[in-house]
Amino acid sequence: MPLPTHPSNSQPPPPFPTLPQGNVPVHFPPNAMWALQRLEVEVNHASYEASLYGPLCAMFTVVFPVHQQFLVKPQACIRKADNGNLRHRRPAFDSYGRRVAKSALIYPDFVVCRGHAQPSRDIAILVVEVKLKDENFEAAMNQLDRYLTSMTRNRPAPLANVPIFGMLVQGPSTTLVKTLPGVFETIDTVETSGPQLFSFLCQISAYSLYHWPNH
Numbered sequence: 001m002p003l004p005t006h007p008s009n010s011q012p013p014p015p016f017p018t019l020p021q022g023n024v025p026v027h028f029p030p031n032a033m034w035a036l037q038r039l040e041v042e043v044n045h046a047s048y049e050a051s052l053y054g055p056l057c058a059m060f061t062v063v064f065p066v067h068q069q070f071l072v073k074p075q076a077c078i079r080k081a082d083n084g085n086l087r088h089r090r091p092a093f094d095s096y097g098r099r100v101a102k103s104a105l106i107y108p109d110f111v112v113c114r115g116h117a118q119p120s121r122d123i124a125i126l127v128v129e130v131k132l133k134d135e136n137f138e139a140a141m142n143q144l145d146r147y148l149t150s151m152t153r154n155r156p157a158p159l160a161n162v163p164i165f166g167m168l169v170q171g172p173s174t175t176l177v178k179t180l181p182g183v184f185e186t187i188d189t190v191e192t193s194g195p196q197l198f199s200f201l202c203q204i205s206a207y208s209l210y211h212w213p214n215h
Helices: 030-045 050-063 137-152 195-211
Strands: 070-074 078-081 099-106 110-114 123-131 164-170 173-180 183-191
Touching (some): 050 070, 123 137, 137 164, 137 183, 173 195
Parallel strands (some): 123 164
Antiparallel strands (some): 070 110, 078 099
């Protein structure tokens, strides 16, 4: 799938992101192909999670570029949602417009969002957790579930039913999920450096550009 561009009024809406099947061509920019090649090496041989951060961040910034108003947040801080019981305290809001507690911090490895110059107006679209290939899969999925569950709570009303996608990168394999309040659905597991994942991320980017073009 080609990299997304800004939509025009004449373009039909892109389909909801789905995992492509069969042979998928990769339209990665030639001058950035080295980063994809580096990722392919690291997912199979890395001894530390941090070895994957750079190549993954490079891929995210290609698919979700800043000039299209995307923001890739490494080690993003997520505060747990405030249920509103602490009425004697001044309410706090995070960069996604969620009412949150001032403590209880959690840190996924990446959050990709539609960014905004004004605080509290970012729209989270993707949460990423990175593990090595030999780490416990169930524990890692539970960790990703906690991040996504927190992110879907107390969202502004227009975003309440907008899904947030999740990625569990576990060495050469990546498990993709989508989530809504009370829903955590596994999509599939694909190769971390393969064309299916890249195409799926491009679909998320195009879908977000269409629905929030002037965010």
